[in-house]
Amino acid sequence: MLTVVAYGLAILINALCLLIGVRFLFQPYAAATGYGVPATTDRAYLTIKGVRDGTYGLIGLALLAFVGARAEAWFMLLAALAPLADTVIVLRNGGTKATAFGVHFATAVLVLLDAALLFAV
Template identity: 45%
Template sequence: MLSNVATVLAGLIGAGCVFIGVLAFLAPQAAAGFGIPGTPTEDRGFRAWLTVKAMRDLGCGLFVFVLIAGATAHLLGWFMLAMTVIPVGDMVIVLRSKGPRATAYGVHGATAAVILVVSVLLLIA
């Protein structure tokens, strides 16, 4: 039961990553919500970096689905634990760029905490 609930939660996280990746790829101005002040979404060079971020998010989300389909809950849990590094890194980037602390902790920190909880549930299930 716990394994099923945690796997569904991991799937929701994967779907969220795919959604954010597609959104950032199709609408780079959405990057303003990331938390870095003065985000120049009209700059072609910066938009290229946004595409890198979009593909990172899309790839991570798809990888969650690959693991759900073909691996054990335990392996999915280890991947989710490793994936926690991404929102923690994003939080640090926002804080280092003097972005809003509410975004750093409320978006990126909360995302890291949720992924961490799901990974622990998968590892103990």
């Protein structure tokens, strides 16, 4: 049961990263608003965010499929730095605390929880 939860959560997190990346590529301004720091210019930076998040999702799925839980756990442990940094970015750039902590910090906690579960299987 633990294996199913750990793998299922990893697949969900990676798929969501991929979807967020795609949204930043195709709806960059709406995605930026959802991120917590609305943007009206700098489409290039929004594209970079889309590529980054999409790449994280693809790497995570590849690690899980071709290497296994332990490699995915290390990846999740390190990848949690991104939503932690996003928390600070939102707070420093006028975003709400609700978005910073309710979206980004909560994501970091979920990713760290999944890393722990993956290390346990």
